[in-house]
Amino acid sequence: MANNTPETRHFQALSDPAVLLATWFGSGLLPIMPGTWGSLAALPFAWALHITFGWSGMALAALAAFVIGIWASNAYISRLGGDDPGPVVIDEVAGQWLTLVPAAYLAPFAPDLITYLVAFVLFRIADIFKPWPASWADRTIHGGLGIMLDDILAAIYSGLALAVYLKYLGQ
Numbered sequence: 001m002a003n004n005t006p007e008t009r010h011f012q013a014l015s016d017p018a019v020l021l022a023t024w025f026g027s028g029l030l031p032i033m034p035g036t037w038g039s040l041a042a043l044p045f046a047w048a049l050h051i052t053f054g055w056s057g058m059a060l061a062a063l064a065a066f067v068i069g070i071w072a073s074n075a076y077i078s079r080l081g082g083d084d085p086g087p088v089v090i091d092e093v094a095g096q097w098l099t100l101v102p103a104a105y106l107a108p109f110a111p112d113l114i115t116y117l118v119a120f121v122l123f124r125i126a127d128i129f130k131p132w133p134a135s136w137a138d139r140t141i142h143g144g145l146g147i148m149l150d151d152i153l154a155a156i157y158s159g160l161a162l163a164v165y166l167k168y169l170g171q
Contacts, residue, residue: 018075038089
């Protein structure tokens with residue numbers, strides 16, 4: 001019977017590329033606060049995108065993660081169930097990357113750890129509290145689009161807050 005636990009089903013499902021992406025390579029399966037783990041797991045990729053492709057690459061990567069995330073989230077739901085399953089964290093990845101676009105724009109070749117930490121905290125706050133219209137999207141839009149959209153809307157707020165921070169308080 002131990003082979004049919006939710007944890008076992010999740011880890012077995014990682015062989016499915018959609019589930020692997022939806023959980024951002026399993027980071028959403030870490031215990032407690034899967035969204036925080038997903039946001040943290042997005043940061044090394046963001047750093048590489050920032051250095052390699054600058055702000056436009058970061059923005060395109062966020063868009064790609066959004067589109068792929070709709071597909072991957074729907075696949076996860078159809079395979080493992082749930083309305084907005086905690087292990088699905090590709091929405092946090094797309095949101096974290098979108099939040100970091102102002103940093104990549106304002107400092108295209110010199111990302112710094114403090115800016116990334118501030119961006120992480122700002123996005124987590126916006127994602128948790130979901131200011132309108134993110135709260136509306138979270139309540140009313142279902143499936144993969146709903147999973148992804150509320151985080152993108154929250155990221156717009158956190159990205160704007162990051163831009164203000166960088167302009168007036170950053171280095």
